[in-house]
Amino acid sequence: MVSAVARVADDDRARLRLWLRLLRTTRAIERELRERLATAFDTTLPRFDVMAALDRAPDGMMMGELSRFLLVSNGNVTGIVERLVSDGLVVRSHRDGDRRAAIVRLSDAGRTAFAAMAAAHARWIDELLAPIEPDAARDLSTTLATFRSQWENDA
Amino acid sequence: MVSAVARVADDDRARLRLWLRLLRTTRAIERELRERLATAFDTTLPRFDVMAALDRAPDGMMMGELSRFLLVSNGNVTGIVERLVSDGLVVRSHRDGDRRAAIVRLSDAGRTAFAAMAAAHARWIDELLAPIEPDAARDLSTTLATFRSQWENDA
């Protein structure tokens, strides 16, 4: 049995410890994914992220929408999309009657290329997170989903 | 009751869903921390990370040690430490009798500055993760810690 005093002291640091572990775990996995994407598909994590977002949106997304969805800055998306366009994986056009808004979507080549990457990516994640049993994964997901929804309400 | 078929299909995606949530949650928190560090202390997350690592090592750390601990590349640490040195927060020296190895540690000014940042940082984390109860935080921590140790063994 843990003393009440010890419990309180531990409460004070439980969230900080969790945060540090979240950060390190995420970084370790990202590191591994980055390396695999580079060797297997000669691409990068940000490029994959953009393509993944666009794959979910067959009608395309606006630049700002992409930026908000990926939680990265506006100008950042510009650069990544630029390189994807020059590689022929992404197409840019304009929204009807609004020459401000740019609509980006995957090209056919982009969609094909992404399909292969997504399949490999899913396998990799399943392999890398193998030490976490499906039940534990579901529990953790639920905790994080709840957290996120509370977060959204505050912001 | 969930059917066996549904359960198996869900198992296939449980880890991938968990990963996507981990990534988004971590990014959202990092984003908020970055902003607060900038406004409150005119510093950045990477600088904070380096200083936090050095604060835990009163005798200093080698560059490579720092790089491995923070899970970032070797050359990356060079740049961040360079800027911290030019701001007088970090001191570089050499290990006795080995002019290859560079030892970096916090200066007195660095230690004082970091103390203030660390206190604010701990408060922020506690505030941002408030929706997660201490018990849930401990559970999650444990899952992640177990995962990490399995990970280490594989690598």
Next chain:
DNA sequence: GGCCAATATTTTATACTTGAAACTTTTTCC
């Protein structure tokens, strides 16, 4: 003593990232 592999770090080229300023186009409102 001198070569050579191993160790530790920096440099380089390229890409990613941010916040803020600048730019273009649209909408609002008088």
Next chain:
DNA sequence: GGAAAAAGTTTCAAGTATAAAATATTGGCC
């Protein structure tokens, strides 16, 4: 209809990030 605000994006400067090549130093080994 025209000024001004708003919306959407890009540009910019600085900092962060990587992998790979280059540099410098040490230790072993003949």
